[in-house]
Ligand code: ZN
């Protein structure tokens with residue numbers, strides 16, 4: 358039985374720009390050697406033609422059908438900031454934002470953190486009739502809101518319009534249920550009280566004095582309820598650890614019962630110390646059966662539409678992550694792939710299948726480069742993300758016989 362390392366470069370897959378994808382344009386000797394010595398293929402992380410979010414994609418990659426277990430982003434964000442949800446809680450992903458005359462002027466309050474801890478404490482003192490509220494700040498301008506009480510529903514619309522120069526939304530029930538109407542009313546009541554509390558707040562006066570945008574509203578989206586998810590340990594009888602600097606991904610990993618390993622210098626951005634993450638993964642594989650290593654910079658560069666930055670991030674991952682891993686880890690199953698494509702030309706996720714290479718006790722094919730188009734000719738052919746874990750565990754000789 359071997360150990361398994363799964364490496365996911367977020368949003369790695371792409372389309373052609375001037376005839377090449379960023380992965381094709383990048384110099385990646387280490388990834389290419391994985392392709393050469395391993396078995397390659399393409400993967401639809403959720404389903405063909407479905408544009409995956411990072412959360413639904415990762416659930417699927419861990420072997421959990423997102424159509425069954427995913428009710429919204431909120432619960433995973435909550436888990437990612439260390440909140441333990443109870444059955445019946447509704448959780449939202451939130452942003453501190455800036456409004457003027459009722460219209461949103463910046464969805465991220467200028468990405469400036471000054472005073473947000475103080476505002477978070479005060480928001481937690483807000484009372485709304487009919488539920489308890491828990492508000493916890495996450496990285497930067499982000500936060501999580503949990504509504505706790507009887508008779509709530511996640512079937513409510515977002516207050517975040519996900520645009521600027523527009524008014525924020527009133528939340529509405531998305532089905533005819535009393536629970537959804539109640540939850541929408543509670544969220545609207547919360548939003549009104551936040552706006553009232555923050556309008557003339559000292560923190561915002563200070564922010565104005567130093568020419569910063571005010572943090573004078575909280576926008577909520579992605580309502581969801583905790584799903585009852587069987588743990589990784591129950592499902593696969595494996596000890597598992599996750600190395601990621603992204604709250605949402607840590608949340609998904611925590612919800613399936615993986616241990617989270619924090620790494621100094623890991624930021625989840627293109628400036629992240631990915632080498633330190635690789636070192637942590639190599640070390641974690643000594644004590645865990647399964648290690649999941651997540652690298653976010655590729656997706657960030659893609660959302661910025663920056664081909665050059667994506668290509669450079671890929672080259673840095675090749676040098677600082679894949680290189681050391683191939684040198685240090687000798688006897689394990691190692692998979693390299695992505696959670697979805699994020700083509701720089703459209704700056705958003707797409708359903709284009711992602712390349713995958715698996716190194717270990719595999720039937721090698723004749724693919725010599727780790728790229729979208731080369732992997733399309735690989736021996737794995739085209740697989741569905743939901744089956745990846747089983748495939749990896751089979752290669753690691755950890756899958757029980759079905760039948761006699
Ligand atoms: Zn992603």
Ligand code: ZN
Nearest residue numbers: 368656660699
């Ligand atoms: Zn993304």
